Amino acid sequence: MKFEDGGSAIIRFPKPGAVMFPEEKVRNEVAAMRFIQDHTSIPVPSIFHWGTKEESPIGLFFIILEYIEHEMDLSDALNIHRRGSGER
Template identity: 50%
Template sequence: MQLCMRREQSDDISDNWLLQFINVEVLREVGQLVLMNSEGDDPEFAVLKKGFYNPTLRMKYKHSATNIRLTQPGASLFPEEKVQNEVAVMRYILDKTPIPVPFIHQFDSKEKSPLKLSSYIMMDYIEHDTKMHEALNYPGCPTEKRGHLDPNLDEGRLETLYGQAAGILL
């Protein structure tokens, strides 16, 4: 019973925190932080899809883009440590493998974020054609639902996708 109440409280915290991003002033503050740390002219600011633990906002320029990913209160138990660990892993992957990893412009704690929203990572956006989830999922399955392997997926495509993933893991 107590676990259910904690989960409901966590969901309430998370949902209420996300409502801030309807406010233009909140988005303006986040956008200003990205602009201070980016180069380019005539940027286009957009809220990207929210993942399970992080909303991501993007400042897009003519030839590049910068993302800022905020940790979502209520969705992660240790958001400061989560950001530090993600940055450490991305830097390790960059140093030790040929896997493309976004350049990290900045990361910081909730206390030093715009409006003290949450800890965050600001990084380059890497252009890509599709996500593995979308490439393997059966057509028509909403992205917010757990995916299912498309039984009609071409075997060659499947081998290519899993081969690339295996190459990265190895």
């Protein structure tokens, strides 16, 4: 979502059925992001809120965080030029 004041946010959910312990996954992601933010100079999006499935209208654990504009996604960053997709 992009807001009129120029801010933006995204919401992340663990994929239902693909994650055995979704609450633990969300809690660990939040803790890792906060640790990286506090102890390194690596840019990390701000976490606005995270919550349990009881707090979510669709019954999933979630993280609401700042959206950061980017030049490429992870698959682009990991792409090794001059190699076929089977060689990556």
